[in-house]
Amino acid sequence: MRFAFKAVVVFFLTLGLLIPLLLIRGTIQEREVYRAEAVANVAATSAGKQAVLGPVLVVPYTELVEQDEVTPQGVRKVLKEQAGKWTFFPDTLVVDGTMKPDTRKRGLYRVPVYELDMHAVAAIRAQIPVDGARPRRIGRPFLSVGASDVRGFVGTPTLKVGGRALPLTAGFGSQPIGGVHARMDAPQAGQAIALDVTFDAVIGGTEALALVPIARDNRFALKSTWPDPIFGGSFLPRTRTVDAKGFRAQWEISSLATSAQTRFLETKDPTSLLQLAPMRGSDASVSGVDAVGVTLFDAVDSYTLADRATKYGILFVLLTFVGFFMFELIKQLPIHPIQYGLVGLALAIFFLLLVSLSEHIPFGSAYLVSAAACIGLLGFYLSAVLQSVLRGVGFAAMLALLYAALYGVLVSEDNALVLGAGLLFVVLATIMVVTRKVDWYALQR
Numbered sequence: 107m108r109f110a111f112k113a114v115v116v117f118f119l120t121l122g123l124l125i126p127l128l129l130i131r132g133t134i135q136e137r138e139v140y141r142a143e144a145v146a147n148v149a150a151t152s153a154g155k156q157a158v159l160g161p162v163l164v165v166p167y168t169e170l171v172e173q174d175e176v177t178p179q180g181v182r183k184v185l186k187e188q189a190g191k192w193t194f195f196p197d198t199l200v201v202d203g204t205m206k207p208d209t210r211k212r213g214l215y216r217v218p219v220y221e222l223d224m225h226a227v228a229a230i231r232a233q234i235p236v237d238g239a240r241p242r243r244i245g246r247p248f249l250s251v252g253a254s255d256v257r258g259f260v261g262t263p264t265l266k267v268g269g270r271a272l273p274l275t276a277g278f279g280s281q282p283i284g285g286v287h288a289r290m291d292a293p294q295a296g297q298a299i300a301l302d303v304t305f306d307a308v309i310g311g312t313e314a315l316a317l318v319p320i321a322r323d324n325r326f327a328l329k330s331t332w333p334d335p336i337f338g339g340s341f342l343p344r345t346r347t348v349d350a351k352g353f354r355a356q357w358e359i360s361s362l363a364t365s366a367q368t369r370f371l372e373t374k375d376p377t378s379l380l381q382l383a384p385m386r387g388s389d390a391s392v393s394g395v396d397a398v399g400v401t402l403f404d405a406v407d408s409y410t411l412a413d414r415a416t417k418y419g420i421l422f423v424l425l426t427f428v429g430f431f432m433f434e435l436i437k438q439l440p441i442h443p444i445q446y447g448l449v450g451l452a453l454a455i456f457f458l459l460l461v462s463l464s465e466h467i468p469f470g471s472a473y474l475v476s477a478a479a480c481i482g483l484l485g486f487y488l489s490a491v492l493q494s495v496l497r498g499v500g501f502a503a504m505l506a507l508l509y510a511a512l513y514g515v516l517v518s519e520d521n522a523l524v525l526g527a528g529l530l531f532v533v534l535a536t537i538m539v540v541t542r543k544v545d546w547y548a549l550q551r
Contacts, residue, residue, distance in 0.1 A: 115443045116427050120420070123450040127419040130457045134413045137461065141409065144212035148219065149312045152210070153258030156222070156311035157380040157397060158201075159318040160251035161265070161303050162370070163194040163230050164279050165293065169242040185240075192235070195367055196228035196303070199321030205330035207402055210312075218402040219312050220330070221260060226251075226305040228321065236296040246292050251305055252278045252285035252318075254380035259286075263307035284377030316399040318379070319359040320366050326357040332402045339399035340364065357398050364396040408464035408472070411516045416457050418512055423450045425508065425533060429501060445491050449484060456480040470513075477509040 149155065170185045204223045209216040234244070249265065249272070256276065265272050265288050272288035279287050293299055316339055317326050331352035337343055341363075343355035361367055370376055379395040426449060430441050456476050463472035481502050489498025515525045 116431065116446060119443060119446050119450060120423055120427060122447075123423050123454060124420060126451065126454040127416055127457070130419075130454065130461070131413060131416050133458070134409055134416065134461055137465070138409050141215045144215040145217050145312065147212050148210045148217045149255075152219070152312065153255045153310045154312050155254065155314040155316075156258055156309055157254040157316040157318065158224070158252065158309070159320055159370075159376070159380060159395075160285065161196065161226070161228050161230070161305060162250050162252075162279075162320060162376075163232060163247055163299075163301065164250065165192045165194070165232070165234065165247040166245040166280070167191065167242045168245070170240045192232075193371060194230055194232040194299075195361075195370075196230050196321035198323045199226065199228045199319070199325070201226045201317060201324075201326045203326075203328045205315065205328060205332065205400070205402070207330055207332040217312060218332070219310065220315070220332075220402060222307075222309045222311065222315060224305070224307050224309060226303075228301075228303040228305070230299070230301040230303060232299040232301075234293050234295055234297045234299065242295065244292050244295065247290045248279040248287045249290060249301070249303065250279045250285055250287035251307075252377060252380050253309060254284070255311065256283070256285065258310040260308035260310055263305065266304045267301050269302075278377050281375065281377050284380060313403070314399060314401045316397040317357075318366055318395055318397045319357075319361070319364050320370065322361045324357070324359040324361075326359075326398060327355070328400055329354040330400075330402075334403055336401040336403045337399070338401060340396040341398045343398075355400070359398070366396045369395045408461075408469045411469055412457065412461045412464060414516055415460065415512060418515070419454060419457055421530070421533075422453050422456075422505075422508060422512075426450070426453060426501075426505070428537060429504065439492060441491060449487070449491075452480055452484055452487075473509075473513055473516075477506070477513075481505050481509065 166189065168187045168189050171188045172183050172185055175183075202225045205220045206223065207218060207220045210219050211217075249267070251263070251265065253259070263274060263286055265274055265286070267288075267290075272290070274286045274288055276282070277287060278284035315328075319326075319341070329352065333348070333350050333352060335348060335353045335355075337346065337355060341357055341359055344358050346355040347353060369379060373379060427446060430446060430449070456479075459476040459479065460472055463475055466472075467475075484505060485498050485502030487498075488501045489495045492498055492501070511529050515529060
């Protein structure tokens with residue numbers, strides 16, 4: 107009965123220790139919310155997530171149309187002016203960009219930012235329609251480049267047509283916001299227009315960048331020294347290279363594969379297409395239009411690692427309690443449930459120490475300090491509980507191996523699951539091998 111009673115007590119103690127572990131996970135999630143607020147603060151005071159679209163040529167015109175007008179004498183036909191526009195997209199669009207990453211600090215948090223050194227080349231071929239039965243009055247065209255947050259422009263962008271620089275005005279075409287545009291001379295009805303456009307700009311942003319494939323043939327190339335990008339949006343890169351030195355990515359997208367042109371023509375306010383969907387370390391998705399995107403994301407940031415570590419917290423507690431149980435049964439060392447609980451709380455406190463220290467020092471150093479503090483405390487305490495310094499040191503060594511194995515699982519972004527499963531298998535196999543000849547009925551008696 108004593109064996110069964112102690113097993114039940116230890117089982118409920120293990121379940122009880124889930125409460126502080128869950129509270130610690132709640133603290134981690136709360137700190138992640140604070141970090142998201144820091145990102146929003148950086149975006150509000152500089153430039154947010156950026157989306158770039160264009161160049162696009164829009165030719166406005168007015169024409170006389172026949173409409174019905176109700177008068178006291180009845181309905182009659184009248185001619186009224188009606189505004190319209192022709193939109194011409196590039197035949198080819200080649201964008202070459204270098205993202206220069208940096209970090210901004212807000213309180214305890216570091217937020218990834220960047221400056222995009224962008225060089226875009228586009229070829230626009232347009233044919234102005236001929237006049238119909240009634241002549242149209244053609245206005246001055248807008249050659250526009252859209253950006254979701256124009257505060258990110260560093261200096262003045264340069265827009266050239268045929269090698270000649272055009273003066274730029276704020277706004278995306280007739281819209282007062284959302285990018286820059288240049289006005290051109292009004293064409294004649296039936297005129298063919300051939301524009302070789304180059305756009306050079308340095309654009310700052312926070313975390314994410316998106317490019318809209320608005321041309322018939324789109325070729326994008328981005329590179330950066332940031333080692334942990336997330337490629338998102340509607341299209342993944344055709345080729346990409348990611349290593350410790352940074353990344354290079356290239357996209358080749360045809361208008362046949364995207365509805366960007368259709369969405370542009372359907373919307374009354376093209377700037378609405380440039381709003382990036384809210385996210386944190388997820389796809390750089392643009393709401394309502396196809397785009398390619400890159401997010402500068404720390405794939406193994408301290409909160410992600412700490413949250414991943416707490417998932418193994420119950421394993422640490424369970425393995426330690428199993429070790430205690432073995433000593434108690436085999437060596438006949440009575441261990442009080444309160445001593446079980448104190449050791450379990452010490453193991454749980456490790457994760458809280460890890461979160462708090464990682465906000466001030468690198469995660470590896472925080473992990474080392476937290477593990478050393480907990481292992482040292484438990485080794486000292488267990489030397490008395492197990493009535494032997496050697497046993498206390500042995501338990502501390504076992505915990506040190508567990509902490510070392512857990513760290514290897516945490517920092518391995520791609521292999522975390524397989525390493526974690528392997529660790530569990532090895533631990534279970536070790537317990538089974540060590541206890542394979544134990545007569546549990548004899549121990550109970």
